[in-house]
Amino acid sequence: MESGKPAYRKLGTVSQQSVEDNNLKPGMATSGATLTELKPELSRGQTKLMFQQAYQQAQAYRESIPELERLSAAAAAWSVGASRQDELEDKQQPLAQIQKKIPNFVFAAFPQEIISRLDKLQFTQMRLVTLDSEANNFKDKVWNQQEKYPIEIRASHHPSGHERYGSRLVFVQDRDGEYKEFAMLEPRTGQLPIGTKAQCNIVPGETYTANATICVAGKQPVEFTIREISKFSHAGQTFNAEPVTLSIGTVPVPNEAVKIKLDGKTLGELDSDSVKQLQAFNYVKDGNQLNLKLTTITDSKENAFVIATSPNGNLLKINKINFYNFQGQTFNDENYRKATIEVPPSKTRDAVFLDGEPLGVLHFKKDKEALLELGVLNFGRLTPVQATLQSNFSTTVLKIDPQTVEYPEVWTKETQAFGTQSVNIEQQGMIEKTAPILHKIKERPTILFASASDKELGITQMAVDNHKIEAVTKWLRGQNIAIAQVPAEDVPLETKKGLAVFNLSNSSIPEPVFDAMTNKFGNVIEEKEQYQQKVCSLPDRPKHLKPPQPVVSTLSCQASPQTPQPPQPQTSTNEPQATPSQETQPIAIDHLRSWWRTANNLGKPQAYKERIAQIALEFKATGQLSPQALDAMQKDTVNRIAQISQKIVSVWGQPESDGTTRVQGKIYDVSFHPEQRSWAIAHKNGDVILSVQSGKIEINKVTKEILQTFEDVNSKLDEILEKNQKQATGLQR
Numbered sequence: 001m002e003s004g005k006p007a008y009r010k011l012g013t014v015s016q017q018s019v020e021d022n023n024l025k026p027g028m029a030t031s032g033a034t035l036t037e038l039k040p041e042l043s044r045g046q047t048k049l050m051f052q053q054a055y056q057q058a059q060a061y062r063e064s065i066p067e068l069e070r071l072s073a074a075a076a077a078w079s080v081g082a083s084r085q086d087e088l089e090d091k092q093q094p095l096a097q098i099q100k101k102i103p104n105f106v107f108a109a110f111p112q113e114i115i116s117r118l119d120k121l122q123f124t125q126m127r128l129v130t131l132d133s134e135a136n137n138f139k140d141k142v143w144n145q146q147e148k149y150p151i152e153i154r155a156s157h158h159p160s161g162h163e164r165y166g167s168r169l170v171f172v173q174d175r176d177g178e179y180k181e182f183a184m185l186e187p188r189t190g191q192l193p194i195g196t197k198a199q200c201n202i203v204p205g206e207t208y209t210a211n212a213t214i215c216v217a218g219k220q221p222v223e224f225t226i227r228e229i230s231k232f233s234h235a236g237q238t239f240n241a242e243p244v245t246l247s248i249g250t251v252p253v254p255n256e257a258v259k260i261k262l263d264g265k266t267l268g269e270l271d272s273d274s275v276k277q278l279q280a281f282n283y284v285k286d287g288n289q290l291n292l293k294l295t296t297i298t299d300s301k302e303n304a305f306v307i308a309t310s311p312n313g314n315l316l317k318i319n320k321i322n323f324y325n326f327q328g329q330t331f332n333d334e335n336y337r338k339a340t341i342e343v344p345p346s347k348t349r350d351a352v353f354l355d356g357e358p359l360g361v362l363h364f365k366k367d368k369e370a371l372l373e374l375g376v377l378n379f380g381r382l383t384p385v386q387a388t389l390q391s392n393f394s395t396t397v398l399k400i401d402p403q404t405v406e407y408p409e410v411w412t413k414e415t416q417a418f419g420t421q422s423v424n425i426e427q428q429g430m431i432e433k434t435a436p437i438l439h440k441i442k443e444r445p446t447i448l449f450a451s452a453s454d455k456e457l458g459i460t461q462m463a464v465d466n467h468k469i470e471a472v473t474k475w476l477r478g479q480n481i482a483i484a485q486v487p488a489e490d491v492p493l494e495t496k497k498g499l500a501v502f503n504l505s506n507s508s509i510p511e512p513v514f515d516a517m518t519n520k521f522g523n524v525i526e527e528k529e530q531y532q533q534k535v536c537s538l539p540d541r542p543k544h545l546k547p548p549q550p551v552v553s554t555l556s557c558q559a560s561p562q563t564p565q566p567p568q569p570q571t572s573t574n575e576p577q578a579t580p581s582q583e584t585q586p587i588a589i590d591h592l593r594s595w596w597r598t599a600n601n602l603g604k605p606q607a608y609k610e611r612i613a614q615i616a617l618e619f620k621a622t623g624q625l626s627p628q629a630l631d632a633m634q635k636d637t638v639n640r641i642a643q644i645s646q647k648i649v650s651v652w653g654q655p656e657s658d659g660t661t662r663v664q665g666k667i668y669d670v671s672f673h674p675e676q677r678s679w680a681i682a683h684k685n686g687d688v689i690l691s692v693q694s695g696k697i698e699i700n701k702v703t704k705e706i707l708q709t710f711e712d713v714n715s716k717l718d719e720i721l722e723k724n725q726k727q728a729t730g731l732q733r
Helices: 016-022 044-063 067-081 104-109 111-116 272-279 365-374 414-418 425-442 452-457 469-478 492-496 511-521 528-536 589-601 606-622 627-652 704-732
Strands: 125-129 149-155 168-173 179-185 197-204 207-214 222-227 242-253 259-262 265-270 289-298 305-309 315-319 337-342 347-354 357-362 383-393 396-400 447-449 459-465 483-485 499-505 661-664 668-673 678-683 688-693 696-700
Touching (some): 265 272, 357 365, 492 499, 492 528, 627 678
Antiparallel strands (some): 149 197, 242 347, 242 383, 289 305, 305 315, 347 357
């Protein structure tokens, strides 16, 4: 209390859902409220864990469904979990009662089923409207429904205020080969990109009304409109100036709603599709009984419905179960129960019948007066009359042949085509003025870094602002420096911070240039922790919509004499010729590091090792290794292991009668026949690792791990030889 009045302290914010549920308004106060629970905000880790558990449950649900039924289950889940646009636009319902459903579960549980629907075009039927527009060049044309017509989707060129303004239009190719405007794609129908061409059938759309004309001798023809055709027995049927016998009168017509009752109480209303199922068996009659198992699919307040299963496996949908006697109740029946069909009493209306079934109703006063004057609209009885019946097509349907669809090379956005995006000139000017300042504030520093493994390969990493990639690339190439941009996915932290990473070949950087770089950007960071700490200190930058493509650049062919081109790796003609390794291990950057060390141990020239470093640069950028480089790497590996093996044999080898010298180790055995130029390495389990016969390699299973084992043995052998040499020197003294 303050000054005798209640004092309020800010506790938190109210969720939007609670605001809507309780109709809360600013300034409202309440007394007697009880604080039931205080909960801490969920941490990021807790949220991730909950999402992970939710995805696991969704996946478990998918796995519980037989594979052949998953596509149907995905469709059913989509029907339940996604909002129909007409539901969201229902003007009859209050806004608070409209539930916007989000189909996240469907995407989590059935991703493959959704993706499978993208294998071919799904929107093959598209509705066209504004057929009566003066812009329609084909008003009087009768379309052959069996013929395919070439069409093109174009952006509307009509001015603001025109009924076709800001829409996609369908142009049809006429006999002269010219595309002419036909109709407009309905906004809620399937859409194709502007510029798409295809072949399609043009067929009449659904009919909701029809015009009937009665001709009586000596009198003017009487024309009247029949409405609500889609609600009665002849829904979906079309009429093309057909002579028919109509029956007209003010009589009872069936009510739309057919209800299902349980024990005399109303459960809900039978869905229109389910009504048609029963009508096919002439079973929609008041009092008819059904044996059904009921399963609640959704129990939301407005959209609750159940699926009823008959003993024959037929399914019926019962809507509006929360509007009648079983409100809030859920069903999951294991046994069948008796249900009764209730057909509400018919409603007396001015109706038109065809073949004894209701066709539609009369609506316009002038039509009723004309029929009364003609003597065919009578209360309580139907009067037959001859008439001509013509359906009114307010829409036309395009049936696209998916095999003929040709998408445009460049897709056009609606904002570009229709100019619907407004530009604030004053705001745009302010943005342009402040752009240089903002750019300077947001610019990322350049960082030089080289790990121990990078040093072995002769590489320095350079992290730069990813808005400056083009300028940096141009400058480095101008200095004739060999570079390779690291793919963004390989450096996620740097990418998140707005940095792009380049690998630079040290041997290609002139010393004055390197000094200038370190003076401007600081010394090369050698500790990984220090480098990561510096990168982490930078603010995050929004991701690129289109990340820059990696840049790979080697030394220019027109290099100056001071920077000669490193030669391609070559091997001596006296060395054994390598065949591709029988080991199918994928090549990684570690293999190239091992290759560089192997070349160094073989005493290869500096230019050769620099070329390996450049190959490593290109590999880090592209993930690809040329066949020539792979062959050279394998040759060097074989030559090095042969070099070590000969050394081992010369020290520890035991000569045999056939001229072969053999060494038996703990893991590998080595044999060598100098005259035949044949030698072999085999594992103790009998597996031959390397076999050379007459200087030609027949078996090659050498890996970098095996080579490293021999390198370790070589180091120990050097230690032993050095120790023995020291002892021998001591004895001589």
